[in-house]
Amino acid sequence: MKLGVMPAETIPSAKMKEEGFEASQLFWGMGDEAASKDPTPENLIANLAARDHALAAMTLHIDLVGPRGRIDADVERTVDLVGRTAALDVSWGDNPRPILVWHPARYPDGDDLDDDAVFEGVCSGLADICGAAEKAGVDIAVELTRNSPVGSAETFLHLVERVGSSALKVCIDAANFCPDRTPLVRAVRRLAPYTAIAHGKDLSFKTNGEPDTYGPTGSGELDYDTYIKALLEFVPDVPYFVLEYYKTRVDLVKARDIVLAAMKS
Numbered sequence: 001m002k003l004g005v006m007p008a009e010t011i012p013s014a015k016m017k018e019e020g021f022e023a024s025q026l027f028w029g030m031g032d033e034a035a036s037k038d039p040t041p042e043n044l045i046a047n048l049a050a051r052d053h054a055l056a057a058m059t060l061h062i063d064l065v066g067p068r069g070r071i072d073a074d075v076e077r078t079v080d081l082v083g084r085t086a087a088l089d090v091s092w093g094d095n096p097r098p099i100l101v102w103h104p105a106r107y108p109d110g111d112d113l114d115d116d117a118v119f120e121g122v123c124s125g126l127a128d129i130c131g132a133a134e135k136a137g138v139d140i141a142v143e144l145t146r147n148s149p150v151g152s153a154e155t156f157l158h159l160v161e162r163v164g165s166s167a168l169k170v171c172i173d174a175a176n177f178c179p180d181r182t183p184l185v186r187a188v189r190r191l192a193p194y195t196a197i198a199h200g201k202d203l204s205f206k207t208n209g210e211p212d213t214y215g216p217t218g219s220g221e222l223d224y225d226t227y228i229k230a231l232l233e234f235v236p237d238v239p240y241f242v243l244e245y246y247k248t249r250v251d252l253v254k255a256r257d258i259v260l261a262a263m264k265s
Contacts, residue, residue, distance in 0.1 A: 004056040004242040010249045013050035023056035030061040054093025056240040059101040067108040070121030079132045086136035094239035101141045104148035123162040130165035141171040141196040152181035173199035188230035195235045201245040216246040217255035228262035
């Protein structure tokens with residue numbers, strides 16, 4: 001398991017590899033007029049070249065579903081980006097296939113909310129996306145996220161049963177759903193057959209047990225020693241552990257050292 005980063009200007013690009021980071025996770029456009037914000041292949045290649053990095057994954061923040069179910073335009077955009085991800089002329093490092101991470105938005109709300117339609121919309125959308133991914137040789141890694149349509153290991157396993165695609169994988173980020181959605185070790189163990197990539201950030205909780213603040217590894221209450229050991233035990237071949245939420249070089253180096261210490265202990 002090698003270390004990767006979501007790039008931020010904390011360490012000079014040319015020194016990233018020297019500091020122990022082998023890969024970057026990059027992003028397709030998000031938010032309003034997202035397509036206009038998509039990086040060009042040339043931008044992506046230059047970004048990676050500056051760090052001498054492989055591409056750990058491309059990420060897409062998109063809804064796919066609203067209160068009444070599937071959003072066809074979002075599904076169509078994601079299918080298009082499957083093809084564009086597959087076509088990137090970059091090194092994917094230790095990944096057996098290119099990875100497109102789907103990061104779901106918050107769970108839909110509103111007076112017209114239909115929970116069954118939301119779940120059916122996720123199943124239908126992922127079926128189309130994964131069908132395209134199988135043909136393109138891409139893995140679709142769902143990033144489980146509390147208060148989203150895919151907020152626990154159990155929900156993801158229901159999707160596996162419904163979608164039935166070899167391209168459907170998981171991006172595991174324990175701070176996103178442990179321990180309030182699925183206990184940490186159980187989550188890693190149950191998701192192991194589907195885990196394509198792992199993330200590292202941290203989370204603090206309010207006194208009533210609700211999630212409070214996300215931050216870099218070492219800033220919160222996630223049991224990193226247990227997290228890393230579980231990954232090494234149950235998913236020893238996961239290619240990259242990608243650090244995020246750091247704002248300074250101190251944050252990043254501290255996070256790196258916590259993960260490396262857990263890997264060696």
